[in-house]
Amino acid sequence: MPARREARLTRDVIDPSEVLRSVANPGSGAVVLFLGTVRDNSKAGSVERIEYEAYEPMAEKRLAEAEREVKRRWPTISGVKIVHRVGGLAVGDVSVAVAVSSPHRAEAFEACRHAIETIKRDVPIWKREKLGDGSEVWVEGVPVGSGARADSRRRAKKGARPASP
Amino acid sequence: MREPMPIRVKVLYFGQAREAAGTKEEEFSLPSASSVRALLTRSAEAHHELRGMHGAMRVALNEEIAGEGDRLSDGDVVAFLPPVAGG
Numbered sequence: 001m002p003a004r005r006e007a008r009l010t011r012d013v014i015d016p017s018e019v020l021r022s023v024a025n026p027g028s029g030a031v032v033l034f035l036g037t038v039r040d041n042s043k044a045g046s047v048e049r050i051e052y053e054a055y056e057p058m059a060e061k062r063l064a065e066a067e068r069e070v071k072r073r074w075p076t077i078s079g080v081k082i083v084h085r086v087g088g089l090a091v092g093d094v095s096v097a098v099a100v101s102s103p104h105r106a107e108a109f110e111a112c113r114h115a116i117e118t119i120k121r122d123v124p125i126w127k128r129e130k131l132g133d134g135s136e137v138w139v140e141g142v143p144v145g146s147g148a149r150a151d152s153r154r155r156a157k158k159g160a161r162p163a164s165p
Numbered sequence: 166m167r168e169p170m171p172i173r174v175k176v177l178y179f180g181q182a183r184e185a186a187g188t189k190e191e192e193f194s195l196p197s198a199s200s201v202r203a204l205l206t207r208s209a210e211a212h213h214e215l216r217g218m219h220g221a222m223r224v225a226l227n228e229e230i231a232g233e234g235d236r237l238s239d240g241d242v243v244a245f246l247p248p249v250a251g252g
Contacts, residue, residue, distance in 0.1 A: 036252045054251075055179055055244050058228040084251060096252050116252060124225070124244070125251030126180035138181050141248030144223045145230050 008063040009056055011087045014094040023079030023101040030105040032112040036096040038089045042139070046132035050139075052086045052095065055124035059084070062123040066115055070100065074111045077102045082115060084125065121146050169197035172239035176208060182222065182245040185214035195237065201226065202233040204243060221248045 020033060038050050063082050070080045079101040089095055098115045102108040119125075120142070127139045171194045178186040186208070193207050201224055209216050224231050225244040237243070 052251075053180060055177065055225070055228075055246065058225055058244065059251075061228060120252045121249065123251045124179065124246050124249055126247065127250050128180075138247075139250040141250035143221045144246050144249045 007060065008067075008082050009054055009059055009084055009086055011085070014083050014085055014097050016094065016097055019081050019083055019097045019099045022081045023099045025078035025101050027103060028078045028101040029103050030108040031099060031101045032105070032108040034096075034098040034112050034116050035094050036116070038091050038093050038095055040091045042129055044129055044131055044137045047091065047129045048132055049091070049130040050089050050095070051128045051130070052084075052089065053126045053128070054084075054086045056086070059123050059125055063119070066118045066122065069118065070111045070115050073114065074102065074107045076104075076107055077111055080111065080115065082119065084119065084123070086125070170239075171195060172197055172199065172237060172241075174199075174204060174237050174240075175242045176204070177242065177244040179244065180247040181218060182215060182247050185218060186212040186245075187214075198236045198238075200233065201231050201235045201237065201243065204237060205233070208245070215245075218247060222246065 016033060016035060020031060023031060040047055063084060067080045067082055071077055077100060081099045084096045085094065096119060098112050100108045100112040100115070122145055124144055126141065128136055129139060130136050174193050174195060175190060176193060177190045178188060183189055193204060195203060195207065205224070223246045225246055226235055227242055
């Protein structure tokens, strides 16, 4: 199947049923859908909104790579789709959707879990919480590409350690 | 010896780095074949607030994670990436 060129980042509301349709396959006996939603609280306090910011061209590439990696690791999977939202979101809004379809449930759960963990550490996306007291804070993150897979790939390709100024 | 032609490099700042730099993007002129490390030094000289963030920051060169020793070419795009928090 040729790679789809459609965007994985969106400023529009994420429609879970549309995401599910994009992985539908008659040979699938299982579909796992993960939705990340904006929570009304965090370490910083009560949360009213979250502003998501991305390095968009690089984030698109890394999301597409996350989908390809899932297909490589679980070759029986029939479909995988990731959509991540950017811009201003309110409590309860869906910030990310990951759908995986496969013949059986075990690999669909594993692959979906793997994909969301990859998204959290490998994709250049940042979020800023607007708190109930009117203040704003950046959510503490992890150095991009801090996963074991990304590290080994980078070393293999570049022979260099990551820049940490 | 002939003076090497300078190169121009575009720098993009995101998240906390954008706030610390006070800008989303800017251009630096550097000696030919300068390293990523040299660019980081130049940027930190221009924006002192960036110095405190350096430990966990990563750098992308033309949309791929780069090492400090990687060499820059004219027209390269370098992005400063603070710790990420997608999902």
